[in-house]
Amino acid sequence: MxxxxxxxxxxxxxxxxxxxxxxxxxxxxxxxxxxxxxxxxxxxxxxxxxxxxxxxxxxxxxxxxxxxxxxxxxxxxxxxxxxxxxxxxxxxxxxxxxxxxxxxxxxxxxxxxxxxxxxxxxxxxxxxxxxxxxxxxxxxxxxxxxxxxxxxxxxxxxxxxxxxxxxxxxxxxxxxxxxxxxxxxxxxxxxxxxxxxxxxxxxxxxxxxxxxxxxxxxxxxxxxxxxxxxxxxxxxxxxxxxxxxxxxxxxxxxxxxxxxxxxxxxxxxxxxxxxxxxxxxxxxxxxxLFEFSHPLDDLEEMLLDTFAGQTITMLEIYDRHHVGRRYISKNYKAALNNLEAKGNITADPPANKRRKKKGELTFADSVKVTFLPKQ
Structure with missing residues (x-):
């Protein structure tokens, strides 16, 4: 051309x-x-x-x-x-x-x-x-x-x-x-x-x-x-x-x-x-052809490894982790909700104290997350 x-x-x-x-x-x-x-x-x-x-x-x-x-x-x-x-x-x-x-x-x-x-x-x-x-x-x-x-x-x-x-x-x-x-x-x-x-x-x-x-x-x-x-x-x-x-x-x-x-x-x-x-x-x-990767699962594993043993807010997690990666804020919130449901982290306030938006559980920037220490 x-x-x-x-x-x-x-x-x-x-x-x-x-x-x-x-x-x-x-x-x-x-x-x-x-x-x-x-x-x-x-x-x-x-x-x-x-x-x-x-x-x-x-x-x-x-x-x-x-x-x-x-x-x-x-x-x-x-x-x-x-x-x-x-x-x-x-x-x-x-x-x-x-x-x-x-x-x-x-x-x-x-x-x-x-x-x-x-x-x-x-x-x-x-x-x-x-x-x-x-x-x-x-x-x-x-x-x-x-x-x-x-x-x-x-x-x-x-x-x-x-x-x-x-x-x-x-x-x-x-x-x-x-x-x-x-x-x-x-x-x-x-x-x-x-x-x-x-x-x-x-x-x-x-x-x-x-x-x-x-x-x-x-x-x-x-x-x-x-x-x-x-x-x-x-x-x-x-x-x-x-x-x-x-x-x-x-x-x-x-x-x-x-x-x-x-x-x-x-x-x-x-x-x-x-x-x-x-x-x-x-x-x-x-x-x-584009449905076979599972990047959110990968993010969950990365967060568990990177922040093991730490207590940190959702916003701090995002700021410290997302640069150079294709994840956006809502992906981190989804991953943290999943990890909380699996018992891999605890959140303050917990899920039963947070509201739902459009049927999905929210995860505000200010929510504090405690990661289990590495085994």
């Missing part, structure tokens, strides 16, 4: 990706606005691979939806600064036209800034020198050219700045064994880690390759300072292969928690109520 044909019609995967970004932008902005009001400052949204603004079928792309969201909120109208860039001159002209046609676009205090530059070292250097206001940085390149650890860190280094970027696993997987694009892969993973990954991939099967590549980029981001990293996987139409990941990077647990809830809801499948953090079109056609 060429970059031109990509924008002919918005595909379901692009729709889900855009929805995740839009939902997070709204939630992120509402967290940042009170502080921005207090200090009379700004918040920002930057998209360096913005595209033409609309697909050929008329569907709105992410930049237009972000601006429409800002126009709908009086505080965002006054506080939001937006920067859009694309290396394709036709895309930029189309984007500017689409922006100009948005109803009430003049209500934005800061006019959207639109640029036509190739993303590379020059832009990285400019961003590195800036002290940005709280910024949501969206990086969605066609492939991988221009995407680098330095680019992501140039924004995430600042307070209140988060990044969501497109990680084209299919193309990156091939590129890691292609000497002609070694420079791009080194920029993305770091020189030493890129060499390590290349060596590891030589003996791995496809499923193992994906885990190795994604873990490598997540570890590189963490070492860079993006402590909280969360990938969301997109499968191809047959559900057999991964096409790409959307990866979230933040320095703050609050952003991580918000994005985790958003990605959980956009997952196409759940095993025992545990979200897959994956969009898989095949799930709807072959649902029985």
């Amino acid at each position: 060429s970059i031109t044909s990509f924008f002919d019609k918005q595909k379901e995967q692009s729709l889900i990706k855009a929805r995740i970004v839009e939902k997070y932008f709204w939630a992120w902005a509402n967290v940042m606005i009170p502080s921005a009001k207090k200090y009379n400052s700004k918040i920002a949204y930057i998209d360096l691979f913005a595209g033409p603004g609309r697909y050929e079928d008329g569907s709105k792309s992410t930049p237009i939806k972000i601006l429409e969201t800002a126009i709908s909120n009086p505080y965002m109208q006054n506080m939001l600064v937006t920067v859009f860039n694309d290396a394709d001159t036709k895309h930029i002209n189309s984007l500017q036209e689409a922006i100009n046609s948005i109803p009430n676009i003049a209500n934005l205090k800061s006019k959207p800034k639109v640029f036509n530059h190739k993303v590379g070292e020059e832009i990285v250097k400019i961003l590195e020198q800036l002290k940005l206001p709280p910024t949501l940085f969206f990086v969605d390149p066609w492939g991988y050219e221009g995407l680098s650890l330095e680019l992501i860190n140039s924004v995430v280094k600042n307070h209140g700045c988060d990044c969501i970027f497109f990680f084209n696993y299919k193309r990156i997987n091939m590129a890691l064994s292609n000497a002609t694009v070694e420079e791009h892969m080194n920029a993305l993973f770091g020189n030493i880690r890129a060499d390590q990954v290349r060596q590891q991939l030589k003996t791995l099967q496809p499923g193992e390759r994906e885990i190795t590549v994604v873990e490598a980029i997540c570890e590189a981001l963490k070492e860079m300072g993006g402590e909280y990293v969360l990938p969301f996987c997109f499968k191809d139409k047959n559900g057999n292969r991964t096409s790409h990941h959307l990866i979230f990077v933040s320095k703050h647990i609050k952003g991580y928690n918000i994005m985790k809830q958003i990605m959980a809801k956009e997952s196409t499948e759940q095993h025992q109520g545990v979200p897959s953090f994956e969009y898989n079109p095949a799930t709807y056609r072959q649902p029985l």
Whole structure:
């Protein structure tokens, strides 16, 4: 598929990706606005691979939806600064036209800034020198050219700045064994880690390759300072292969928690109520293929092992355990209810003192849990 044909019609995967970004932008902005009001400052949204603004079928792309969201909120109208860039001159002209046609676009205090530059070292250097206001940085390149650890860190280094970027696993997987694009892969993973990954991939099967590549980029981001990293996987139409990941990077647990809830809801499948953090079109056609794992049982075993002999609240259990795992708050509550029913833990207040909601026993964040010591 060429970059031109990509924008002919918005595909379901692009729709889900855009929805995740839009939902997070709204939630992120509402967290940042009170502080921005207090200090009379700004918040920002930057998209360096913005595209033409609309697909050929008329569907709105992410930049237009972000601006429409800002126009709908009086505080965002006054506080939001937006920067859009694309290396394709036709895309930029189309984007500017689409922006100009948005109803009430003049209500934005800061006019959207639109640029036509190739993303590379020059832009990285400019961003590195800036002290940005709280910024949501969206990086969605066609492939991988221009995407680098330095680019992501140039924004995430600042307070209140988060990044969501497109990680084209299919193309990156091939590129890691292609000497002609070694420079791009080194920029993305770091020189030493890129060499390590290349060596590891030589003996791995496809499923193992994906885990190795994604873990490598997540570890590189963490070492860079993006402590909280969360990938969301997109499968191809047959559900057999991964096409790409959307990866979230933040320095703050609050952003991580918000994005985790958003990605959980956009997952196409759940095993025992545990979200897959994956969009898989095949799930709807072959649902029985995805019913054989038991992640909630695994969580119960992990909790018994990790917290043996301790008395601790539900919220403390969640905060200390969930980062880097696909479990969300309701999964921990379900697991604790199960463990209490089995007699593996005691809870204060106990089950007979807690109310039911929609027929299910609740487990509030403040409930104290006592785990039996290891035998």
